[in-house]
Amino acid sequence: MFVSPAYAQAAAPAGGAQMLAQFAPLILIFVIMYFLMIRPQQKRVREHRNMVEALRRGDTVVTQGGIIGKVSKVRDDGELEVEIADGIKVRIVRSTVSQVISKADAPAA
Template identity: 75%
Template sequence: MFATPAFAQAAGAPAGGAAAFSQFLPLILIFVIMYFMLIRPQQKRAKEHRAMVEALRRGDQVVTQGGIVGKVTHVREDGELEVEIAPNVKVRVIKSTVVQVLSKTEPAANAG
């Protein structure tokens, strides 16, 4: 009825490196799937956002994380923008809070 200790020891796990690898294979596959489905797309979005923020210039119409829509009037070097949200109403906004650029201004033509 009960398994004797000697019989239970005989049914042990197979020895060798292949057995250890086969035990870690599901964990490795889970990490690979998570990398391609979560980590990589998030890094790509962060890179695109960083490029968008760096390309901001005067005259661009932007939307902030708080939902404020306005036109960039001044780009500061310390990571801030001055955004006009209504006539003669300007606010300072952190560059990284810009989530979307609604309309880009054309670069000024070189006067030659």
């Protein structure tokens, strides 16, 4: 009817191999998440940064808000001046450019 104290203390302490076996699934999940989620996201961020840095006058761009326009002026302070219609220019933040539709013609060298 009563549990003897010797029976309750019979569990042996976990060894180093058992501890590694317990953490192996967590380590495996982290490795899988790194290759399936973190690395591709870092690659997209790097590609977007390179695209935004390569913007120049004459490029046709699409902003995250869906506005399509032609870059008329590139400013140094992280802004672009985009012409969205004849004579209508707006200032936008460079990082809001989501896509470059067409590049300006490269100058002949």
